[in-house]
Amino acid sequence: MKTLNDLLELFKIHQLGILNGNQSACLTPKEVDEAIGILLRECMKEDAGYLGWANSWSEEPLIINKCKEFGHKTIEYKIGNCQYLVYCENCGYIYKYDSS
């Protein structure tokens, strides 16, 4: 059973692999999805959870408005060439965005 810290460490190593062009350090897309799945189960809180792709929102979800208001520090990981995962430990939400 992976703990939350194990998963965050996994994303960190994956991100470093992308940044250094070291494919062998990277997770496969399937492994990324699996890790996100576990992360969601581990950190799921009421009213939070997975918000999908930010690129598909017509407006910013309320939970993110509140999060910014509270000044939470979110964690962001590069999970693909132009893809990022954003996670707030306090709120428990996760979303992805594509910067391309």
Ligand SMILES: [Zn+2]
């Ligand atoms: Zn937050």
